[in-house]
Amino acid sequence: MGVSQEHLDALVAEVLSSPKYAAINPELVRAVGARELAVRRTLREAVKETRGRLHQVAGAFLDRAPRYDAWLATLRAAQGKPAALRGACQTIMASHASTRERLPELERFYDAIFAALPPVDSLIDLACGLNPLAAPWMGLKPGAHYAACDIYSDMCAFLGAAIPLLGLRGDAAVCDLAVGPPSWRADAALLLKTLPVLEHLRRGAGRELLRAIQAPWLVVSFPTRSLGGRNVGMAATYGGQMRQIADAEGWTYESLEFMNEVVFLVRKG
Numbered sequence: 001m002g003v004s005q006e007h008l009d010a011l012v013a014e015v016l017s018s019p020k021y022a023a024i025n026p027e028l029v030r031a032v033g034a035r036e037l038a039v040r041r042t043l044r045e046a047v048k049e050t051r052g053r054l055h056q057v058a059g060a061f062l063d064r065a066p067r068y069d070a071w072l073a074t075l076r077a078a079q080g081k082p083a084a085l086r087g088a089c090q091t092i093m094a095s096h097a098s099t100r101e102r103l104p105e106l107e108r109f110y111d112a113i114f115a116a117l118p119p120v121d122s123l124i125d126l127a128c129g130l131n132p133l134a135a136p137w138m139g140l141k142p143g144a145h146y147a148a149c150d151i152y153s154d155m156c157a158f159l160g161a162a163i164p165l166l167g168l169r170g171d172a173a174v175c176d177l178a179v180g181p182p183s184w185r186a187d188a189a190l191l192l193k194t195l196p197v198l199e200h201l202r203r204g205a206g207r208e209l210l211r212a213i214q215a216p217w218l219v220v221s222f223p224t225r226s227l228g229g230r231n232v233g234m235a236a237t238y239g240g241q242m243r244q245i246a247d248a249e250g251w252t253y254e255s256l257e258f259m260n261e262v263v264f265l266v267r268k269g
């Protein structure tokens with residue numbers, strides 16, 4: 001069916017009316033919806049496929065409704081108690097599949113990454129999920145600047161309130177990285193398991209994003225197992241893609257391997 005404004009408005013309203021998708025960046029819903037309307041036979045089919053795509057790139061990682069108010073209360077109660085604060089952060093990170101699978105090796109993960117980078121006073125975390133809660137493991141200086149973005153407005157509001165509670169400056173903003181990054185500059189950018197979801201939204205979006213980011217160091221990771229736990233040759237596939245991009249751009253890189261993830265430390269220019 002064709003893409004009329006009327007159908008697109010109806011699709012966006014329908015998708016945003018369900019609690020699971022209500023907080024998603026409406027611009028992203030619109031972009032995905034427009035592509036689906038162009039290739040599906042009915043509005044109903046396009047709505048279903050749009051929901052499916054948004055589930056694949058975001059909803060699938062959140063297993064239950066996030067409890068942002070309760071989480072903020074826990075973080076506030078843990079102020080001044082480093083062990084309690086870390087415990088609270090771990091509990092919260094367990095609610096997002098992407099951070100949950102990193103928990104068993106959080107210390108090793110960030111020790112290895114930050115040992116390989118020059119001192120980082122400002123960091124951007126792109127398609128962050130709940131990863132800003134891992135800041136206590138990153139060894140950032142108190143008052144370092146941490147800017148994060150994702151597609152959920154409620155998640156970003158929570159993270160914006162949580163970042164100062166972690167002893168950092170910074171904020172979180174709603175974005176659509178398939179269109180481009182926020183215009184932030186930083187010492188380093190985290191793109192942890194971000195590129196594969198962007199490729200589901202638009203082919204070539206990952207490489208364009210890497211080029212557009214205003215940071216000399218990129219920390220780019222890829223899952224080496226599917227969400228269901230299967231190892232389906234992902235390390236070789238994604239590793240190959242990353243090497244191809246870095247070689248074509250003339251960027252240098254090294255890679256680090258973890259249980260479920262391979263990380264590329266990329267030096268741009």
Ligand SMILES: C[S@@+](CC[C@H](N)C(=O)[O-])C[C@H]1O[C@@H](n2cnc3c(N)ncnc32)[C@H](O)[C@@H]1O
Nearest residue numbers: 057058098099127128129131176177178192193
């Ligand atoms: C695999 S998770 C990675 C989360 C986090 N980087 C981590 O590794 O813990 C993918 C994240 O991308 C976000 N996302 C999906 N599409 C996006 C888009 N177009 N722009 C920004 N973020 C997006 C999802 O909401 C989700 O939090």
